[in-house]
Amino acid sequence: MARVIGSVVSTQKDPSLVGKKLMIVRPIDSEQKEIRFEQVASDTVNAGIGDNVLVTRGAGARRADGDSQRDAADVNDCTIVGIIDRFDK
Numbered sequence: 001m002a003r004v005i006g007s008v009v010s011t012q013k014d015p016s017l018v019g020k021k022l023m024i025v026r027p028i029d030s031e032q033k034e035i036r037f038e039q040v041a042s043d044t045v046n047a048g049i050g051d052n053v054l055v056t057r058g059a060g061a062r063r064a065d066g067d068s069q070r071d072a073a074d075v076n077d078c079t080i081v082g083i084i085d086r087f088d089k
Contacts, residue, residue: 004053
């Protein structure tokens with residue numbers, strides 16, 4: 001889980017990132033407290049600044065956009081895959 005805290009604009013980047021919306025996220029715990037450092041994640045669900053989101057990393061992040069033709073050289077390692085509506089505990 002993470003909170004979107006900003007966005008990144010990059011005109012020069014690896015070809016596997018062309019056309020992807022890049023957001024700055026900071027991991028949070030279930031109390032919505034920030035717990036680690038900021039990261040950049042590609043966004044597949046049109047999240048906005050302030051949204052709490054679900055993220056996936058590694059191979060799952062590279063396949064999250066649903067593009068089965070994706071090249072194995074994809075450099076993406078963090079992807080936003082859902083927007084959290086609420087926390088039930």
